[in-house]
Amino acid sequence: MFPYQLDRIWNKLTYSGLGVAPIMVNSPEELINAVKETPGAIGYVENIKDEETVNVVQIEA
């Protein structure tokens, strides 16, 4: 899946009332913090350093 396709899916959800788009954060650090502090949350980042408090699933292109 290409990034533009993902954007389209979120746009469709957000602007048609069908669902809720992901919450936007400004930096990778903020994203990891948000995932840490929200039960059941998922986030995606390009690189992740040693993080013990979150589960990391690596996706290889």
Next chain:
Amino acid sequence: MLFKLKLKMVTMSMTKLFLIVAFTIFCLFIVPAEAAEQDIQIHGFAAQGLIDVNGSNFVDDDGGLSTKLTEFGINGSYRLSPNLRLAGQVVYLNGGNRYEEGVRVDYALLDWTAYDKGDWKANIYVGRFKNNHWLYSSSRDIPFARPSIILPQSVYFDGFRDIAVGADGAAIKLSYSDDNYGDFDFNLTYGASSISTKQSSILLSDLALGKVKQDFETQTSIYWQPAFSSWRFGVSYLDSDFSYETAANLDLFFNGLFSFQFSTLNALYEGEKWELSGEIYQSVFTTKGFYHPAFDKTPVAQGMYMQSRYKLNDELSLLARYEYFYNDKNDKDGKKLAAETGGLVPAYFGYHRDTTVGLSYDFASNLRLRLEYHWFQGAGRLTPVVMPNPRINSNENWQLWAMQLMYWF
């Protein structure tokens, strides 16, 4: 809860404007003060353009350059519980003759996630839901999400926008994801839209003084994306009845019943650079009465469009599209129409063809400029459709160019 990294975004004074509007809209909902930030989401868009039509009344009766290409929208989503959500969107539109100028509610619904386990998910929407059946029906009213400023009018006819964009009633969406066979989406909706006096004059004619009403609309669609495929296929079916009640003795028209069945097939390919899409459709449109009490006709209209988009780079993408449509499959060139009306309605009102080229440039991930040019043949999709206006639309060939700047958050 899902989090996403913000890409390059522009901040502009428009954000402030939107926050004010957002706040006003918010007051309409009763939001508990302690509601967590992620339970409430507010998004919106603003788009303004220039449109120049040469040879038809598509936007203005007198033609020429127009700023009637304005779209503002704001929506909110509020999570009541893990499986209940309120959502709504209000838009302001000005498109000249294309649709009614003003504010409308595109959707205002309660979303209940009735089932969400493993590969299956079921949602039930109650209220004013948004149509999600055709390829671009859920994005047709979102300037940056649809593929062009002006959509293929055979399927996404602007004169019908407010009726086709959604309905008051209930909708079911069922999703199934299979590792071997791919993703399936099934939608079923039932409802009706109210039709304002202005909309009825856009659709019928200024001379129709009576009331037109949509009695019901049932619609269903199935989408299938094979596993790991860049292709997606869809099929949809719509059944709807309308009635016209004459305005006593002043009205030129009689009581009438309109019945409308609309079927579409669509395909979409999304590659890294190339995107291809197409939709073919057929509508069966029965009119009983209206013109005179004994009138009874059921023309079968058919149409198709094919579209390709190419992403030159992250900012710039190109668009090319061809659309072909006729009002009656037994009168593709409109000659019978001209003969039946004694030449009052020229043959070119029987069809509509549109060749489009366009480009789209992203200044940021929430600021886009679109430019496009259309060459049209035929007046089959110019309003009012029921009582064509050959005096203003005196050309078989007409053209338009448009540019629109769009911002969203």
